[in-house]
Amino acid sequence: MTEATVENGEEKMCDRLPVSTKMAYSLGTAVDMWGLWLYPSVSYMIFNLFFGLDPRLVGIVVGSLRFWDLLVDPIVGWVSDNLRSKHGRRRPFILIAGILSGLGLPLLFCMSPDWVGVKFLGISVVFWYMIVSNFLYIPIISAFTIPYYSLGNEMTPDYEERTSIMSFRSVAQKISEVGNFLAFKFTTLAWFLIPETGKQNTLLAMRIYTVILGLIMAGFSIIIFLRVKERYYEKVVVKVKQKISILSSLGETLKCKPFRQILVMGFAFTFGTSMVGSLGYYVTRFYVAGGDEKVGNSWQSWMGIAFMIGGVVGVPILAFLAHRIGKRYAAVIACVVGIFGYGGSWFLYTPHIQWLQLISSGLIGMAAASLWMLHAAIGADIQDYDELNTGTRREGSFTACGSYILKFGNAIGTLLCGFIIAWSGFTWKLDVQAPETIFDLRLGLALLPVLGLIVAIIFVMRVPITKTMSMDIRKKLEERRGAV
Numbered sequence: 001m002t003e004a005t006v007e008n009g010e011e012k013m014c015d016r017l018p019v020s021t022k023m024a025y026s027l028g029t030a031v032d033m034w035g036l037w038l039y040p041s042v043s044y045m046i047f048n049l050f051f052g053l054d055p056r057l058v059g060i061v062v063g064s065l066r067f068w069d070l071l072v073d074p075i076v077g078w079v080s081d082n083l084r085s086k087h088g089r090r091r092p093f094i095l096i097a098g099i100l101s102g103l104g105l106p107l108l109f110c111m112s113p114d115w116v117g118v119k120f121l122g123i124s125v126v127f128w129y130m131i132v133s134n135f136l137y138i139p140i141i142s143a144f145t146i147p148y149y150s151l152g153n154e155m156t157p158d159y160e161e162r163t164s165i166m167s168f169r170s171v172a173q174k175i176s177e178v179g180n181f182l183a184f185k186f187t188t189l190a191w192f193l194i195p196e197t198g199k200q201n202t203l204l205a206m207r208i209y210t211v212i213l214g215l216i217m218a219g220f221s222i223i224i225f226l227r228v229k230e231r232y233y234e235k236v237v238v239k240v241k242q243k244i245s246i247l248s249s250l251g252e253t254l255k256c257k258p259f260r261q262i263l264v265m266g267f268a269f270t271f272g273t274s275m276v277g278s279l280g281y282y283v284t285r286f287y288v289a290g291g292d293e294k295v296g297n298s299w300q301s302w303m304g305i306a307f308m309i310g311g312v313v314g315v316p317i318l319a320f321l322a323h324r325i326g327k328r329y330a331a332v333i334a335c336v337v338g339i340f341g342y343g344g345s346w347f348l349y350t351p352h353i354q355w356l357q358l359i360s361s362g363l364i365g366m367a368a369a370s371l372w373m374l375h376a377a378i379g380a381d382i383q384d385y386d387e388l389n390t391g392t393r394r395e396g397s398f399t400a401c402g403s404y405i406l407k408f409g410n411a412i413g414t415l416l417c418g419f420i421i422a423w424s425g426f427t428w429k430l431d432v433q434a435p436e437t438i439f440d441l442r443l444g445l446a447l448l449p450v451l452g453l454i455v456a457i458i459f460v461m462r463v464p465i466t467k468t469m470s471m472d473i474r475k476k477l478e479e480r481r482g483a484v
Helices: 019-026 028-050 055-082 091-109 113-117 125-152 159-186 202-227 233-237 246-254 257-274 279-288 293-325 327-343 354-390 395-423 435-460 467-481
Strands: none
Touching (some): 019 159, 028 091, 028 279, 028 395, 055 125, 125 354, 159 293, 279 395, 327 354, 327 435, 354 395, 354 435, 395 435
């Protein structure tokens, strides 16, 4: 992997970051994965299959969380951009919000099964607890994620080294994402068996599991605060005394045409894949495993490992290709891999040879990890393009706007997922679902993400920033305000 740029025959060694720094920074993906994405990944298993809550209500809750994100993220990004402290403008958020998000994670599951029959405004109290607890938690985890991802964009000014940083982050993300899949396996441990019913106490298992993850999240936040510095802060940011209004900041950010193009690319991928994010579990359990909870949950955990392996293997390969053929073309290849992964699920998810679904999961993991690595690396170059045109660095606003659009796609997709499950005729009371229900779930899993990936390919190729253009932008910036 290329670690430095070569300009006029001399390596710019100062642009390189120690591997230890990149590894420390990458730990933050665990806080993001577990704090923001664990809940959606297990929500249908817990609240639909364990509590018996209508899947449409689960979809409304999970979808509404992303809409709440849409309001919170821009505010966090704006506050982060304007903060001036002796520890920088990102690291204080990372430390405090990271610890609080870890400690608060188990509270999302502190409800009782006895609440299912209790109604408020005609809807189960469990639904209202889900809404309230998450609406309190989301601002805390957003106060970590927006500054964290903003920090990644300002660790180096080098075109190639940015890809290296994002590749470290993407590999770490795939590893930490296994924690979301292992939750399914953890809930099937014999410790949580209810002797009277022969079923698992899924809720108790999730409480214990999230306590463990929460403590790790707090520890990782401390490490990032101590080990990662803000490169642009002293030489560029701290010189700007005047605060930028939130509306002006967001408006200027969205005026950037290459940024809008990369937003559409990310939205298309997120919308298509999040719409079927939970369908994979339903297809595995009720089609591949024939309705067997333990077998289905066990395979879901193994698929998480396959997903991780695909990401770990795919990221270095796509990073290598990005160095050779450019980030945009590498992103197209990642999308094509995803098309084979999702489209192939129609054939690879089969009860006759159950392990074949691991191939599909591995390909999807390779595509997802590589695509988000390249999305972030291209985004960092776009922020240099914007600084050249506006004279201002707004990593927080760019990260917030990017998060806004991606979570909007996720919100719409997740909301529709619950309605797709209900539309298919699925009922949590049956271990064996009707053939037409299984058909509809399998079709949604195989078709919808492919459509999103095709749109993503179209728009990523419209982004005009190449390596040559990026290096020219950097040269002009350094002539104007000096090197960082």
